Amino acid sequence: MTEQVTRCGYVAVVGRPNVGKSTLLNHILGQKLAITSRKPQTTRHNMLGIKTEGAVQTVYVDTPGLHIGGKTALNRFMNRSALTALKDIDVAIFVVDRMRWTDEDEMVYERIKYLTCPVIIAVNKADRLEDKSQLLAHLEWLAEKLPDAQIVPMSALHGHNLDTLERLVEGYLPESEHFFPEDQITDRSSRFLAAELVREKIMRQLGAELPYQITVEIEEFKQEGRILHIHALILVERDGQKKIIIGEKGERIKRIGQEARKDMETMFGSKIMLNLWVKVKGGWSDDERALRSLGYQEY
Incomplete structure (x- = not known):
């Protein structure tokens, strides 16, 4: 055969x-x-x-x-x-x-x-x-x-x-052995995908108000029983941007969290407990060292 x-x-x-x-x-x-x-x-x-x-x-x-x-x-x-x-x-x-x-x-x-x-x-x-x-x-x-x-x-x-x-x-495509296991769909970690989902919801919600100088860092990603605990830090460059993301009485960040959690539950097949924080870190988007520490590395 x-x-x-x-x-x-x-x-x-x-x-x-x-x-x-x-x-x-x-x-x-x-x-x-x-x-x-x-x-x-x-x-x-x-x-x-x-x-x-x-x-x-x-x-x-x-x-x-x-x-x-x-x-x-x-x-x-x-x-x-x-x-x-x-x-x-x-x-x-x-x-x-x-x-x-x-x-x-x-x-x-x-x-x-x-x-x-x-x-x-x-x-x-x-x-x-x-x-x-x-x-x-x-x-x-x-x-x-x-x-x-x-x-x-x-x-x-x-x-x-x-x-x-x-x-x-x-x-x-050339004749070749497969490079990855059959069930693998990406080279990126679950933490990376979680951060990207939060960033997507921010970009979709803020539209024209969107500060491009935002990034998301996952500080905790831990499965406890049936619940996956995710703590995400949203970094911005100015206080005004922080106010925009939090919104009136925290309504906007609450909505961002709800939408991100829904997608995460589908992606990770688990109940999600998601906590979001916003922090100001001036000039990160134009600082090569800061970018590297935030995971902006070439593969």
């Missing part, structure tokens, strides 16, 4: 901020792993999303959006992380937003065009276009820019045409 050939490889999901990379990863994995919001630069770290189906294991690398004007140490860290993900990969998925092409898309393109591995252009939100002839012209323009790339119109949010995208990716 012949042994089944196993395939495995790394697939970087790249693009400018807020183009749908994390939503795409969550839909491919069939569960929420990467946090999402309408705000650009929601994703700050590279994170692996591992999908194993039979003989094929695909290791997706979700990356921060490449953006122009890295003004702070945090911005520079995010751009470096995204570029690091392009090293030693087997496939790149370049996510673009239907008809829009910005300076930041051009910036990603300038990095992508030198790759020697296969590139797939995933044209997101293609299902929202009424006039398909417009889309066709745009796809032809993209094909001229990256003539060797495969182009897949799709919708990350509604899962439209993702099976085509996955089949293409699978065809490019």
Whole structure:
């Protein structure tokens, strides 16, 4: 009896901020792993999303959006992380937003065009276009820019045409032993995922008021019987930002905690006791040493 050939490889999901990379990863994995919001630069770290189906294991690398004007140490860290993900990969998925092409898309393109591995252009939100002839012209323009790339119109949010995208990716993966156990879905710890869920709820709730200078640190993560106790510290840079997050009579932080707890209970399969604090730590987002101590390290 012949042994089944196993395939495995790394697939970087790249693009400018807020183009749908994390939503795409969550839909491919069939569960929420990467946090999402309408705000650009929601994703700050590279994170692996591992999908194993039979003989094929695909290791997706979700990356921060490449953006122009890295003004702070945090911005520079995010751009470096995204570029690091392009090293030693087997496939790149370049996510673009239907008809829009910005300076930041051009910036990603300038990095992508030198790759020697296969590139797939995933044209997101293609299902929202009424006039398909417009889309066709745009796809032809993209094909001229990256003539060797495969182009897949799709919708990350509604899962439209993702099976085509996955089949293409699978065809490019090299024969290899699997890198991770069959049941592992990410390289990140539960503490990291808990911190990200709290940060997602803050970003979704605050909208235009959102201070970008926020981060979340998990100070305690302890299972006691059927209850998982999580203590999360929300760091901001100014007193005014602390007031915004706490809200009138503590209403906003209470709502952030309720929503984060709900997602955590689904993710960790346990009853959650979540405690949130807010603390001011001036200048952390532009301090390389502070960033390292808060877990902003390149993998």
